Every structure is written in structure tokens, then in C-alpha cells.
Amino acid sequence: MEATIKKKIDKKVLRSPFVMQLLFIMFFVEFVKGALIITFLPVYMETVLGATGLVIGWTLAVQYIGDNLLRTPIGWFIDKIGYRVVMLAGLLSTFGSVGIIASTSNYYWIIAACALLGIGTAPLWPCVITGTTEIAGEESRGTIMSVVYMAWLGGVGLGPFVITYFMSGTYGTAFRLLIAMMVAVLLVGLFLPGHRKGVHGAERSKEEEPSKASHKQLPRMERIRRYLAEARSSMTLSPLMFPAMFAQTFALGLLTPVLTLYALNELQLTNSQFRFFLLAGGAVTVLFLIPVGKLVDRWGTKWFLHVGFLLSAIVLTAFTYVHELSSLFVLVALLGIGYALIIPSWNALIAAAIPPAKRGAVWGFFLTIEGLGTTIGPIVSGKLWDMFRPHGPFVASGIVLFLLWIVHIAISQERKVLLR
Secondary structure (H helix, E strand, C coil), rough: CCHHHHHHHHHHCCCCHHHHHHHHHHHHHHHHHHHHHHHHHHHHHHHCCCCHHHHHHHHHHHHHHHHHHHHHHHHHHHHHHHCCCHHHHHHHHHHHHHHHHHHHHHHHHHHHHHHHHHHHCCCCHHHHHHHHHHHHHCCCCHHHHHHHHHHHHHHHHHHHHHHHHHHHCCHHHHHHHHHHHHHHHHHHHHHCCCCCCCCCCCHHHHHHHHHHHHHHCCHHHCCCHHHHHHHHHCCCCCCCCCHHHHHHHHHCCCCCCCHHHEEEEEHCCCHHHHHHHHHHHHHHHHHHHHHHHHHHHCCCCCHHHHHHHHHHHHHHHHCCCCHHHHHHHHHHHHHHHHHHHHHHHHHHHHHHHCHHHHHHHHHHHHHHHHHHHHHHHHHHHHHHHHHHHHHHHHHHHHHHHHHHHHHHHEEEHHHHHHHC
């Protein structure tokens, strides 16, 4: 009986027009961003502009800085004015950044476009995570996180995969494709709700009503300060989770600027081989996400994270010491399994600590912490690449994930003590 009810809840969530709109926007924005950040810009900047690994890392970091700085205030705006205005402002900025990159080869304009891309994509994760978890509620956290990350991985994986077919000549066809996608996303964004709504909206309204009247009489900055203070005090989270949030995305950020360079320059893969290289890891991850998400909802997060962190750490540490193509594909597939174990489990663990009435602001704050990892990771990665070539970033990423495995064991012990 319980399983039947759970299945009905999952279907209701996944068929929600609001959730479908958010997933559509997530997929296509990440497609465009992945095509630019992972494949086009690193290759273009090294081969055409002659930039060093450190310079490429800093250029990509500019995008992450713009994205990261705005996530916490955007979470607050979502709570106050809804999704449509916030998301449309971001989509217009993203559209502008693609237009600039498409129309210039000037290095400084590309940096400015990367900053604008970061500002434009800043609302994406707070809007999607806040909206989907609000609709899903407590019963389907793991499942909805799996679906969100399938949309993300589908976009960020297919973007670099597809764009390699157009990386010749003037790149005109590639940019026309990316611009067409952004037009479609903008049209969908027009139909997002103006105010937050969800399955659990009534519960949230009851929680917020007593404080609304008193807060309205205060100055705006004081209202914001109190709102964030209330959000912080209502969280139930181990202090170790904050450095762990940073470390989890820092490990991924270390790989962002060097993955394409390693595959094309060190492994000497053709464009066709590189496409399948990307597809192997992404497809395996996507294949396992939904089953893992459902199991997380049933059994909890602990062992999925233990295995996921340790498996990913071992694979990344070994990655650049293996040169046989078939063995590399096996390692990529294992890495895909590792991240499929981590993604729904990690986000379900975080979602459990977030108060429903302050979901937007708290998710924005958490995403800011995680965003620091994706901001600093490419900078450190570029320096490690210049100093140690391929081994540095991959081994460093593996070490970070191994430390994260140890930290998660400590967090699990803390939770066990609290539950006694």
C-alpha cells in the first residue's frame, strides 16, 4: 500500500507542468553552457588565442564567480517575487552572453561574456531546486533530485558532445544552434508562475503568516537580515556539511578546464572518440540516477555516499596513469556509477535540512557554498595543469573526494549519536 502511494506521488510530481518547464529550461541552458565552457572555449582559447592553462582556468572561473555571487540573494527573491521574473532576467543575460561570444574573437570581450554567462545562469539552480523540491515534498527527495540531475547531465553532457560536430570553419552553424535553443528557453520561461506554488504551499503559508505582518513594518534591509537569520536558525545541519559542500564541487571544478585538453592533447583522441568518451560516463550516470534516487528514498543516503565517494576517488586518482583506450572507458563508466551514487544521495541529504518556509533562501545559500568549489576549482586546476600537466588536476580531485569520504563517515557518526 505504501509503495503504491509513493508511486502515485512520484508520477504526480514528474507530470507537473511546472516541473516539466523547469527541467526543460535546465536541460537546454546547461546544453548551451556545457558546449561553451567544456568544449568550445578551452580549445578555442588554447589553439587560437594561445592562452595558458592558468589563463583558461581564470576565464572559466569568471563565469563561476558571477554565478556564485548571486545565488543567495536570488534565493531570497524567489521566496518573495516568484520564479518568472527571476528566471527571465537570467535567461536574457545568458542569451546576451552567447551573442557576444558568437560575434567576437576579442579575448577581453570573451571574458566579459563569461561573466555575463555566470550572472545569467545564477538563477537556474536556485529556481529549479527550490521549485522541484517544493513540489516533491519529503516523500520523493531522492527521486526528484535524480530527475533534476538527469536534466543537468543530459544538457551538460550532450552540449559538448554535439558541439564537436560543428567545431570547424567559422563556428557559425554551432552558434545558430545555441541561439535557437536560448530562444526556445526564453519562450518557456514566459510561462513560469509569478509566485511560488506547490503541493506543500498551504503548509508553507501557515508557517509564514504569523511573521509577515510584523516584518512588513521593518525597513527592507532589516527584513532581509531577519529573514536570513530565521532561515539559518531553522536549519538542522552538521557543521561538517559546509566544508563538505565546498569539497564536493571543488573536486568537480578541478576537472572542468582540463578534461577536454587532456582528451584531445594528451590522449590524442579524435573528435569522434572524444564524443564517445563523454557519452560513456554521462550515459552510465544517467542510467543509474533514477534507480539510485528511488533506493535513496527507501533506504536513506549513508551507504550510497560511502561507496560513491570512495569509488570516485579511486577512479580519478588512477585515471591519468592508464592510457589504453578500452581501460579508460571502463574507468569513465565506473566514475559515472560513482557520481550516480553521489548526486541524488548528497542532495537528498541537504534537502532534508532545509525548512520549507525558507526553501529559496536556504537553497541559494547552500548553492553559494557549493558554487565556491566550482569557482576556485578551475583556477587551482589551471595552475596544477601548468605545473604537473595531466596528473595534477585528476590526482588532486581524487584526493579531495577521498577526504570527503572520511568527512562523510564523521557526519554519519554524528547523526547516529543525535538519533540515540
